[in-house]
Amino acid sequence: MAVSSSSSHETPLHIVFVPMLAPGHFIPMIDLAKLIATRGVKATVFITPVISARYGQSLRPESDSIPIRFIEIPFLSGEVGLPEGCETVDTLSFTLWSNFQSALSKWQTSVEHFIKEIEPFPTCMISDRYIPQIAVNAERLGLRRFIFDGMGCLSILIAYEIQTSKIHKTVEESEPFMLPGLPDIGLTRKQLPIHVRSNSPSMTEYREQMRAADSRACGILINSFDELEPDYITELRKLHQNRAWCVGPMSLHNKEKSEVARRGNKSSIDENECLKWLDNQESGSVIYSCLGSMSNIAPQQIAELGLALEASNRPFIWVLRKTETKADIEKWLSENKFVERTLGRGLVIWGWAPQVLILSHKAVGAFLMHCGWNSVMEGICSGIPMITWPNGGEQFFNEKLVSQILGIGVSVGPKSLLSVFPSEQTEVQIKSETILEAIEKVMSGDHQGLQRRKLVRELAEAAKKSSEKGGSSHRNIALFLQYIATNQNHA
């Protein structure tokens, strides 16, 4: 089914997708593009050669019936002083952030040049909020632009409330403040994302660019579903004159096992080996611990997490990122004979884990996570309660939803964002006993533990229904496509 304009010049719909080059952003956007293409709408997704290589064959549509194409636009890492192949934020050392921004800016200009030549001209663009410069490229092309950044409704609202009220500027660093439009939500300045609280000229300029680009966007698509955050989506719809559509959860839209396993990157462990390991564990017994694609936690803090997993006496999968501190963490593991001590019940994965595949296995009983929004949605879709440990970005906002509003998680209790540089994380924020306490609460069979599990299972069911025919997200996609079809010429 191709949705087309109701005007006399029936033009088939064609949407171009421009993601931010970070896994937490391009993964859900690629899912969204695939989803829209299955509705018969032509989708063109701009990626880089490295992203293409990460996905491998899983980016190729199974059949020609899905009108999607992926365009590799070179990312000029070498020209701006980045290591060759550094094309995504998770491979970036943050000392080179401004170099990355330069290459990203050139990349967006190349995207603009490519779009200019497309025949027939696209109907609209869906782009990431975190690349606000793309608004200028889209406007030069006379192309309508919608935002999709993969975040949830509550996070978007909190960011909006902070930006408009500026309440965080009236309080001390650690002093809790409540948000005027969201009376249940209390935060401290130390928990706000760097781009929100920093006063550096570059961050102030970035913030201003984002605000301007947001205000000129035609609407917003959200990786959430109406039943998960009903009050918050109502507020967002008001803010966006009804042009806000919840179309998630994105992770549910990969149907083939190979697609699920290769979502975002090539796994560092053989999927079958991983599944076999899980098959040998009791149902609901395994703690899956993964703190996202970008967290950069100091070795001494990682060690506390390892000690807590060991002390839980339960089977666990522990995903560790290959960052500049890998050697120090390996040294700790080896000096403490960690692998030997947890032999048979601990599986350490260095690098990229097939997260959605793991979470959907019945052996997994808890998800120890950093509250990145994709991980939150993936945990919910799998019906697994969470042990929450926010440490960067808007993760403290997401934690409010998980632990406080929905009641499906227990926090390990961090008080502030961690520096992106492990060498600046001089103190251990969370001791192993505290992490263990949160694990025990979530794994417990007491009333609260069972209630948490029941709630998250109900949400998993609601998530599934929302994406099926007749469900809210299924309908919202149709409404969005109808909106762009009937307003084709209103740039």
Ligand code: UDP
């Ligand atoms: N992810 C994964 N394997 C890993 C690490 C991350 O599959 O080893 C995926 C995860 O499933 C999610 C995304 O990467 O879809 C991370 O996004 P999220 O918003 O959770 O956190 P971020 O990495 O952006 O902080």
